[in-house]
Amino acid sequence: MSKKYHVSLTVNGDEYECLAEPQMTLLDVLRDELKLTGTKEGCATGDCGACSVMVDGRLTCSCLVLAPEAEGRSVETIEGMAKDGELHPLQQKFLEMNGLQCGICTPGILVAAKALLDRKPDADEMEIRYWLAGNLCRCTGYDKIIRAVMAAGEEMKGA
């Protein structure tokens, strides 16, 4: 049994502490220790994007970050996207435009899309498709996802 490491981190503005073995990932910490299960595990090898979160403002696969690496970092997850019970424009558009079916890839896609639109709300279809290449979806065929992201971008531009 490896030594456990004390990890303190900020998630969606709240401070958390936990003890973690060094093989554990940030994804394990979020889901199993902090019970923030909105972030999903897909492949666990950085290929599918289901576990996407922001770490210190950078879009990251939380399955590729070891728990001790997260010490002192600021993490944003899907749980922080709606503010005061109000859905983010991306979440609203995904609902309205059927940007999801089974929903497993959705939190990761929303976090990834927000990372793009926050810096570039007028991203065009090509940019959105390339940006989201690291998020796999087995249900939708992607088109409705792309339309929903473009519609959310329109709304965010106007805001």
Next chain:
Amino acid sequence: MPDLRFEAPGSLADAVKLLVAAEGPARVLAGGTDVVVQMEMDMIEPALLVDIKRIPDMGRIVQEEGGFRIGAAASGMEICEHEALCAAWPGIIDGVKLIGSVQVKGRATITGNLCNASPGADSVPPMVTAGALAHVVGPNGERDVPVEQIPTSPGKTSLGKGELIESFKLPARPKNSGDAYMRFTPRTEMDIAVVGVAVNLTLDEAGVCTAARVALGAVAPTVLLVPECADALIGTKVDDAALAKLAAAASAACQPIDDKRGTKEFRIEGTGVLARRVAQKAYERARANA
């Protein structure tokens, strides 16, 4: 699962000490996009991980002596967002942009891409053609090593016990220079090179090539720097005859494997085709960079 010790030293000297004193397999951890995956898949079982990201300045990209110094822990996204670096070395950026998704590039480093020692690593051929030097620090001091001398075979490097790469030095760029990298993959994104080619050229005022470096990826156990390819371009305006000689030299240099991603024959022919396209792209960039 064996015991794993995780350390995040605050200095390079401490990182070297930890690596030298390691009992059992030790790994340097930068972006983790290879190391963590290989641990997850039980391909490696390190006893010690040394995270270099807490060492001050390890992630910095600075202009130095007319060129650039890229810290070992700079992520792919940080490299792609550095405007001066993108303008000076677009071929390196071509390669870095192809390393995985945005998520992966948010963590992955060119240092890991090099030290993972995959022959298909996309950032390595353009770093080789750039003439990049790896600044290696270890128990016996420091040394600068041409990037092409770091990988020795798939998964193996020339780094000794306790040695790690601290940064990369990119030389000053003469005017009328341009570089480019392209790869062949069955998909446009999220794939691994079947063939990769990088070309770096310098031209004179008349557009005649005065210096060239050509590197091939994914067609031999390590990335190949091929002087015969450079010779095909030097002294020419990268015209059809030069491109035909380049393609032949590139195909002749290949020692590829047959695997599920490409046959030997396909890789040999594809390398020649790609070499032409990449040389043309590098030439266009060099002409535009007067």
